[in-house]
Amino acid sequence: MGMADFPPTPASSESTDGHNTGRSDQRVENALLATASHEIRTPLNGILGMVSLLLESELQPAQRDYAEAIQLSGSRLLNLLNNVLDYARLDAGDLELEISRFSPINLAREVVELLAPRAHSANIDIALRNLLGDEVTALGDAGRIRQILFNLVGNALKFTETGGVLIDVRHMEGKLIWSVTDTGPGIAAEAQGDLFQAFQQVSATDAQKDGGVGLGLAIVQRLSKALGGTVSIDSKCGLGSRFRFCLPIDIERDDGPEHLTNPRAPNVTLVGLPEPTLLAAASALDAAGHAPIIRKPGSMIERKGVILADAQLPFQEIARLASLSPTLVVLRPEDHQTITRYRLLGCAGWLVRPLREASLTERVRLACAGQRNLGDERRRQQLVGARILIADDNAINTLIAQSALEPSGFVVSSAVTGLEAVAAAEAMDHALILMDLRMPVMDGFEAMQKLRESGHTTPIIAVSAEVNPEIQQRALEAGANAVAAKPLDATALRELAETWANPDAPKVPTAERQNPGQKGAA
Numbered sequence: 001m002g003m004a005d006f007p008p009t010p011a012s013s014e015s016t017d018g019h020n021t022g023r024s025d026q027r028v029e030n031a032l033l034a035t036a037s038h039e040i041r042t043p044l045n046g047i048l049g050m051v052s053l054l055l056e057s058e059l060q061p062a063q064r065d066y067a068e069a070i071q072l073s074g075s076r077l078l079n080l081l082n083n084v085l086d087y088a089r090l091d092a093g094d095l096e097l098e099i100s101r102f103s104p105i106n107l108a109r110e111v112v113e114l115l116a117p118r119a120h121s122a123n124i125d126i127a128l129r130n131l132l133g134d135e136v137t138a139l140g141d142a143g144r145i146r147q148i149l150f151n152l153v154g155n156a157l158k159f160t161e162t163g164g165v166l167i168d169v170r171h172m173e174g175k176l177i178w179s180v181t182d183t184g185p186g187i188a189a190e191a192q193g194d195l196f197q198a199f200q201q202v203s204a205t206d207a208q209k210d211g212g213v214g215l216g217l218a219i220v221q222r223l224s225k226a227l228g229g230t231v232s233i234d235s236k237c238g239l240g241s242r243f244r245f246c247l248p249i250d251i252e253r254d255d256g257p258e259h260l261t262n263p264r265a266p267n268v269t270l271v272g273l274p275e276p277t278l279l280a281a282a283s284a285l286d287a288a289g290h291a292p293i294i295r296k297p298g299s300m301i302e303r304k305g306v307i308l309a310d311a312q313l314p315f316q317e318i319a320r321l322a323s324l325s326p327t328l329v330v331l332r333p334e335d336h337q338t339i340t341r342y343r344l345l346g347c348a349g350w351l352v353r354p355l356r357e358a359s360l361t362e363r364v365r366l367a368c369a370g371q372r373n374l375g376d377e378r379r380r381q382q383l384v385g386a387r388i389l390i391a392d393d394n395a396i397n398t399l400i401a402q403s404a405l406e407p408s409g410f411v412v413s414s415a416v417t418g419l420e421a422v423a424a425a426e427a428m429d430h431a432l433i434l435m436d437l438r439m440p441v442m443d444g445f446e447a448m449q450k451l452r453e454s455g456h457t458t459p460i461i462a463v464s465a466e467v468n469p470e471i472q473q474r475a476l477e478a479g480a481n482a483v484a485a486k487p488l489d490a491t492a493l494r495e496l497a498e499t500w501a502n503p504d505a506p507k508v509p510t511a512e513r514q515n516p517g518q519k520g521a522a
Contacts, residue, residue: 040081041465045487046396048074052489053403078487079154097226098473102142104176104251105130108169111149112354117491119157120332120353125164125274126157127354129283132169138176138251141227143472145247148223148231149178151216152243156182163240164276171251181242183275187235195233220245265289266368267305271321272297272313273330277353281308284357290364301325306367308351311335315345322346326367330355334491384409386431386501391421391447392463393439397486401434404490405497418442422450430458431501434484437464437475445478452479459500463488 051071059067105128112128119126149167156165163183170177187195195217224231227247235241268290270278282292295301297317307327309318321327326348331338333352342350348367351360386409390401393416402412413430415421419442425433433451437444448460462480464471465487472483484496 041078041486042394044074044078044081045465046394046400048078048487049397049400049489052487052491053400056490097141098143098470099139099141101137101139102145103137104171104178105132105136105169107142107146108149108167108178109354109356111146111153112167114485115150115153115157116354117333117489118154119165120334122157122161124157124160124162125276125353126153127164127166127276127280129166129168129276129280130287130357131283132171132251133253136171136251136253138249140247140249143470144223144227145245148220148227148245149180151220152178152180152231152245155216156180156184156241156243160184160240164274166276166279174248174250176247176249176251178245179242180244181240183240186237186239186241187233188237265291266364267291267293267302268364269293269295269301269305269307269325271295271301271307272310272317273308274310277310277330277355281355281360284355284360285364287357288361290361306348306364308364311338311342311350315341318342318347319345322348326370328363328367333495385411386497387411387413387428388497388501389413389415389421389424389430389433391415391418391424391433391439391444392436393417394436397436400488400490401493404493408494408497410497410501416440418444418447421447425451425456425458426454432497433458433460434496435460435462435480437462437471445474448475448479461496461500 048071051067051074054067055064055071108128112126116126153165153167160182161184165180165182168177168179168181170179220231224245229245229247231243231245233241233243265288268285270281270292273281278294282294285292293305297313301307301321301324303324305325307321307325309321309327309329311318311329311331313321318327318329322345327346329342329347329350331350331352339350349363351363388401388405388410390398390412392398392401392414398414402414405412413424413428415424416439418435418439421433421435421439421444422442424430435444435448439447444462444464448462451458451460459481460479462475462478462483463486464475464483465485475483481500484492488496
């Protein structure tokens, strides 16, 4: 697979000299786009970050409404900017593909976890159902596939007001298939034909709701074609929609010992979970050898096995369940502050949506053994006093990070250039470094490379207002453990810190950890 099959630009039909001139003009255009993108996104990220802090403070009802309106408008503007820039790149001509080995399920999980805060803030459930298996890899352009899936899931979230979004990953008849199913209003058959055309919206009402210009699905269509795949829709009014992205590539399974299910695994009763999480959890439990049993709140439940209950159930119902069997309560990430309350109700532990199969089965095992998940509490205690370095030349971004992290017990220091970041890391140990990629004197790429070359193993999260496959690959090759897209609100910053600043966080950069010798693997 090489270059994408796009219509030639006017420059490509000229003489060789004209062709080279066209290439040069395109490079200038791309550089202009990247610079303008950064300059527009920087103040916009600052606005969204400060609004996220404002919404965590004590506000009068009218003030909260105003702040939420600013947040909504800013998010729409950022989404519009991203789509316009992506479409402009695709429209500019050839698209070079970066082929590497990747995990289809891990890729989908990254997208789900990245979009989970958006879903939960709208009271929408989001979940990933693994119908493929973890020890599976494929060869393809992971960055472009991730962008397709991100656009499909983001589109589903935009138009789903109640219920949720479920992402399935499977391999059938030589094709990898990602399905995105939502409980939105659905799309009439006569409107589906133009759905993947640029600047098309299903209706004026949808255009107003979306706040965009109808480029997201057009980008999906072009990228799918470039990869040799297809994208399709199955939808009816009032019954939601299912988008399918199919890619004709083979998969490889791990040659290690076959995973054996536990024939004596206990039953797990699922109570009150939203449907996407319910389906994903039942599938994961069944694959691990458990017998998932679905019950409605208030119904009779046998006193054996483990109970998985949604945190949104009434407290008296959760207390009743906890008195019957070891009960794990399922929370949203932003509900962490309520954990003490559920412990007092008798719960054996908790899980955070979107669920991961490994965490789910491990917590069920611990609950059966009579162990409470004290590991999270111990880890949080270890994080108190952990030092985090924020390398960013924008003072507002640093202020947002300090305001989000210091109340949680982190000690935050800052640097405004890559050179200062390297010096700060050399002078003092840090548990985590958040490295902006665009800084004066020395950029984040060079700073990360220098730190890795000198032997530093501190987890580094590369942060950029513009995250595309090329930037992500460069960041991973330079030594980043992961790449995060701005804007990072207070919740996202705390989640990054809690994940990467703990002593058990992986210390080897992602590109090397996942696939030695395959730089840029996602």
